[in-house]
Amino acid sequence: MPETVTIKVQRGAEGEFLHTEAFDVPYRQGMSALDALMWIRANIDSSLAIRYSCINANACKECMMRIDGRTQYACTARLGTDGATIEPLPNKRLIRDVVTDIVPPKETLGNLLGGIK
Amino acid sequence: MSTPTHLETDILIVGAGGAGMYAAVAAARGGARALLVDKSLISRGGSTIMAQMTVAVAVGEEEPDHWTHHLADTLKAGRGLCNGELAAALCREAPDRIREMDRWKVGWARGENGRMRQVMAPGHQLQRCVYVDFLNTGPAVAKTLRTQVAQGDNISRVSGLAILDVVVRDGRVTGAVGMNMEDGAPVTIAAKAVILAGGGLTRLYARNSASVNMNGDSYAMALRAGADLIDMEFPQFFPIGHLAPRLVGMDPIMWDPFRYKLGGRLLNGDMDEFIENYGESDSGKYTAMRDVTSYAIWKELEAGRGSPAGGAYLSFEHIPENQLRAAFGPVIDRLADNGIDLTRRPVEVAPIAHYHMGGVRVDARMRTRVSGLYAAGEAVGGANGANRLSGNAISEAFVFGERAGRFAAEDLSELGADWGAADAAPILDELAALKSRARPVDQHRDATSGKLWRELQELMWNDVGLLRTGDKLARALDRIQAMRRDDLAALQPPGDDAFNMEILDWYDLRAGLLVAETIAMAAINRRESRGAHQREDLPNQDPDFEKNQTVTLDGETPVLGWMDVVRAPRELSPVEAAQ
Numbered sequence: 001m002p003e004t005v006t007i008k009v010q011r012g013a014e015g016e017f018l019h020t021e022a023f024d025v026p027y028r029q030g031m032s033a034l035d036a037l038m039w040i041r042a043n044i045d046s047s048l049a050i051r052y053s054c055i056n057a058n059a060c061k062e063c064m065m066r067i068d069g070r071t072q073y074a075c076t077a078r079l080g081t082d083g084a085t086i087e088p089l090p091n092k093r094l095i096r097d098v099v100t101d102i103v104p105p106k107e108t109l110g111n112l113l114g115g116i117k
Numbered sequence: 118m119s120t121p122t123h124l125e126t127d128i129l130i131v132g133a134g135g136a137g138m139y140a141a142v143a144a145a146r147g148g149a150r151a152l153l154v155d156k157s158l159i160s161r162g163g164s165t166i167m168a169q170m171t172v173a174v175a176v177g178e179e180e181p182d183h184w185t186h187h188l189a190d191t192l193k194a195g196r197g198l199c200n201g202e203l204a205a206a207l208c209r210e211a212p213d214r215i216r217e218m219d220r221w222k223v224g225w226a227r228g229e230n231g232r233m234r235q236v237m238a239p240g241h242q243l244q245r246c247v248y249v250d251f252l253n254t255g256p257a258v259a260k261t262l263r264t265q266v267a268q269g270d271n272i273s274r275v276s277g278l279a280i281l282d283v284v285v286r287d288g289r290v291t292g293a294v295g296m297n298m299e300d301g302a303p304v305t306i307a308a309k310a311v312i313l314a315g316g317g318l319t320r321l322y323a324r325n326s327a328s329v330n331m332n333g334d335s336y337a338m339a340l341r342a343g344a345d346l347i348d349m350e351f352p353q354f355f356p357i358g359h360l361a362p363r364l365v366g367m368d369p370i371m372w373d374p375f376r377y378k379l380g381g382r383l384l385n386g387d388m389d390e391f392i393e394n395y396g397e398s399d400s401g402k403y404t405a406m407r408d409v410t411s412y413a414i415w416k417e418l419e420a421g422r423g424s425p426a427g428g429a430y431l432s433f434e435h436i437p438e439n440q441l442r443a444a445f446g447p448v449i450d451r452l453a454d455n456g457i458d459l460t461r462r463p464v465e466v467a468p469i470a471h472y473h474m475g476g477v478r479v480d481a482r483m484r485t486r487v488s489g490l491y492a493a494g495e496a497v498g499g500a501n502g503a504n505r506l507s508g509n510a511i512s513e514a515f516v517f518g519e520r521a522g523r524f525a526a527e528d529l530s531e532l533g534a535d536w537g538a539a540d541a542a543p544i545l546d547e548l549a550a551l552k553s554r555a556r557p558v559d560q561h562r563d564a565t566s567g568k569l570w571r572e573l574q575e576l577m578w579n580d581v582g583l584l585r586t587g588d589k590l591a592r593a594l595d596r597i598q599a600m601r602r603d604d605l606a607a608l609q610p611p612g613d614d615a616f617n618m619e620i621l622d623w624y625d626l627r628a629g630l631l632v633a634e635t636i637a638m639a640a641i642n643r644r645e646s647r648g649a650h651q652r653e654d655l656p657n658q659d660p661d662f663e664k665n666q667t668v669t670l671d672g673e674t675p676v677l678g679w680m681d682v683v684r685a686p687r688e689l690s691p692v693e694a695a696q
Binding site: 032044047050 | 122124157158159161162167256267275278297299304327328329330362364365367368562563564565566567568570571610611613615616617618619622
């Protein structure tokens with residue numbers, strides 16, 4: 001079992017230069033992609049933008065992203081010993097890093113200001 | 118700075134879990150305009166959606182029951198400290214809310230006779246807890262309320278709007294200031310009333326259940342607005358949080374429902390039952406109360422009788438597979454995906470921060486002492502005293518949410534000061550200052566705020582956690598105060614606009630550190646052991662401490678006080694009502 005695995009994450013906000021950054025993350029058997037992203041925020045770069053709420057329960061359904069080319073919930077995607085490449089959802093508007101606009105249209109500030117309801 | 122986006126409403130509700138959503142529905146029903154906001158997503162970001170199973174309610178469908186019996190059990194669990202008016206409201210109105218949710222088609226589990234199923238839970242004398250199968254109470258409740266909110270004609274809702282502070286002038290609420298996460302833009306909101314429904318504080322502890330948003334926002338906002346808090350020394354530790362093997366896609370609280378339905382045996386590292394040595398029985402049944410079980414597991418661990426990962430074993434090996442499957446259906450497959458076969462070996466469990474009994478002090482109309490400021494749900498302190506019964510948290514979210522929305526709507530004509538932009542200016546200036554001291558872009562990689570969070574969580578877990586001593590608490594308090602004063606002030610979030618996690622970290626830490634300080638202070642000051650507050654240096658419960666502790670804010674400094682316990686109104690005395 002490797003001591004660390006490499007996580008490649010797409011960085012940048014809408015309209016900025018988009019690039020990939022690599023992070024070496026300590027590997028624990030059974031860890032999820034979200035565990036790795038949370039570890040990066042806590043130990044290397046707190047500016048990494050991720051959207052999640054329930055941490056581990058797969059209840060809030062907020063942490064959907066692209067992991068090794070497949071759309072998955074980061075909290076249930078097990079990390080293999082080869083690490084992973086993590087990108088934002090391709091079919092949603094990018095906000096920053098792996099955060100995309102998944103807010104239901106009627107729950108946005110823009111919608112409220114637009115006068116609906 | 119350019120003029121921020123400005124919104125107007127009658128009632129602003131901060132936090133869109135079960136309590137906030139119910140408050141919005143009730144406020145609209147009362148004729149008010151409600152604006153429901155959450156820093157995460159509406160209905161998804163709180164801890165309601167994570168509820169696995171039980172909702173305590175005296176509907177008497179499984180066996181005869183009465184709300185006064187529910188109240189008697191709640192008061193007993195609370196170890197003498199429950200606010201009787203709030204506890205009575207909780208137990209009396211829970212049946213109305215559960216039946217209302219039933220009409221809204223939440224799908225409470227029913228038996229073949231068509232009656233709601235109710236299970237026995239620790240501390241309840243009767244089969245009282247309704248649920249939605251399988252482990253689906255939280256998602257079902259959240260979906261049902263989300264639908265009601267969406268159908269409300271007078272309810273507006275905004276996801277991803279983080280409220281930074283309530284705006285108060287001369288002791289009256291005039292609104293709030295927030296930040297829109299998507300673009301970082303400041304937002305001002307004029308409101309005659311504000312309901313704080315942002316949940317609890319479990320994120321302050323290294324080992325916790327519930328969502329990342331539970332960092333004490335509502336408590337800190339209430340304090341800064343001039344309201345007071347109560348019972349802050351009583352975070353609850355859920356005794357049997359999942360510990361090992363690593364399990365993804367399931368909340369660590371998940372063994373609770375397994376024990377409701379199947380019993381299960383709790384064993385120490387020597388494979389012996391041990392709860393009996395701590396004054397409760399638990400053999401194959403799930404009856405021992407949470408405070409005692411947490412304490413017992415910790416003591417076994419200290420005595421060198423823990424499980425390998427540092428907890429206790431929970432075994433269902435004696436339950437046949439067909440029974441497991443009948444009780445939990447697809448959940449058994451999810452466990453298999455995680456390599457767990459309950460018929461073959463036990464899992465390991467350990468205490469985990471789960472809920473906060475303390476919180477914002479309110480009267481029976483959910484009013485704080487600041488005109489126009491209300492609280493609902495877990496944000497409210499006092500109803501559960503020193504120890505909360507299983508199943509009371511969702512009932513409390515519904516009942517207190519509905520009451521806060523209803524009473525705030527009723528009170529509207531007497532509430533409200535005119536919005537004045539000058540009152541919001543200091544909060545907007547603080548946000549602007551935070552952005553103006555942004556770290557240079559070439560210092561892009563920096564985890565100072567992440568490390569500060571981690572340090573706080575470890576400190577709270579080790580020194581302000583389950584088993585406390587005066588020395589450890591004093592040491593923790595010193596460090597927390599230094600973190601508030603020095604470390605927080607030194608943080609330099611990046612200056613980005615869109616989804617700036619570190620700006621949010623700063624506000625989360627500001628709230629979390631203030632709240633952590635109040636917990637440590639209150640725990641030092643309560644010189645006894647009671648319920649979830651266990652002092653190893655003061656192991657006995659002391660009748661002189663059968664009173665509540667309050668916290669107010671003087672400038673930046675929390676100040677403690679004592680008050681007599683509010684007892685249930687005489688006409689609501691459970692003994693009398695039952696006769």
